[in-house]
Amino acid sequence: MKIKANCQIAGIGIYFPRQIVTSQELMREIKSEENFGIAENWINEVCGIDERRVASAEELPSILAIRAAENALQDSGVQPSEIDAVIFCGISREWLEPSVAHKVQHEMGCTNAICFDVSNACHGFMNGILLADNLMQCSDATHVLVVAGENLTDITFDYVAKLRNKTAEFQKVLGTLTVGDSGAAMVLTPKNKDGRGFQYYNFHTDAKHTDLCRFSTAKEGGYDGQMVMGKISSVMIRLHASIIEQTYQSLNWKNTDIDHLICHQVGQKPHIRMADMAKVSQSIAPISYKLFGNITTATIPANLYNVKPNCGEKILIAGAGSGLSISQSGLVF
Incomplete structure (x- = not known):
């Protein structure tokens, strides 16, 4: 599905917990060599992931999202009272109801904002951006706050116990050892006449x-x-390869026009293959997995934040999430 875009990023914020857990610590904990005949540095060498951040017991999904949102609002210069909608799009949540967005709205002081959650695995943040864009196109909303807070290492440590006791199959649950905790947020606003912002979305x-x-x-x-x-x-x-030419045609871009490739990251080999898929150099595809692991819904905003693109640069964004859902979008920063 190709969708015309009409919003731009006014501010981005990220937040990472302080605690660091290395991949070798996890492998040592599951007795990888004794139980599975796999070296302790296997995740480092094969996945390219050295460490990840782990949230404290007090750092609930809403708290991680709020910390990132505070940074995003500061970056944007937008006041909490100016936010028209809050969309929480993380996988993690501290309750079934109400939406986690309600807590973010209240704690942030976004008293004029409607709020709701949207969930689509690691692809959730891109769905949040799309919904924010559509909301601005069909209403008088001018500032939408999209947030996520992930403490998925809860799953990691549950499977560490299972693997240590040999009640899980390593290859089938490897991914649980690669995730990291984080918060991410964006303030989105309608595009100005200068044309900067999201250009097209291609969802599949x-x-x-x-x-x-x-x-x-x-x-x-x-x-x-x-x-x-x-x-x-x-x-x-x-799936990305099957729609990339369609995306370039919709954007009227060539691969040589791309200044940055921002894509979902689960590890080293897939990241290299994503650059090849887009026919761009690996040097323009920033890496977050090495020090933070798979940060799920926070991957796209975190890498945009760290790149700090220059005004006018063209960015190809490639999102993905289990299910399996993908998206490609063009952003002129």
Whole structure:
């Protein structure tokens, strides 16, 4: 689905917990060499992930989102009272109802904002941007705050215990050892006449791959599911390759026009293949997985924040999430 875009980024904020847990610490904890015959540096060498951040017990999803939102509002110069809508789009949540966006709205003082949650695995933030854009096109909204807060290392440590006790299959749950906690936020506003902002969105879903990455809470406590990273990555890249020319045509861009490739990141090899898919140099595709792991919905905003693009630069954004959903969009910063 190709959708005309009409919004731009007024501000971006990110937040990372202080605690660092290395990949070798996790592998040592599951006794990877003894239990599975896999070296302790396997995640470092094969996935390219050295460490990740882990939220404290007090850093609930809403708190991570609020910390990032404070930074985004400061970056944008927008006051909380000027926010017309708050959209929380993380995977993690501290309750089933009400929406986590309600807590963000209240704590941030966004008293004039409507609020709701949207969830679509790691692709949630791109869906949040799309909904914010559509909201601005069909209403008088001028400032929308899109936020996410992820403490998915809860799943990590549940599976560390399972792997240590050899009650889980390493290859099927490897992905649980690669995620990291974070918060991310964007303030979005309608495009100005200078044309900067999002240009087009190209969204696609192939739901027959739902079973490759799925998690639910188990009746006996903890989590039940699998994250088959090799297959997920292969499908993700194949789907992106199938629509990339369509995206370039809609944007009227060539691969040589791209200044930055900002894409979802699950590890080293898929990241390299994503650059190849877009026919761009790996040097323009910033890396977050090495020090932060797979930061799920926060990946796109975190990498945009760290790149700090120059005014007028062209950015290709490639999102993805289990299910499997992908998107490609062009952004003129």
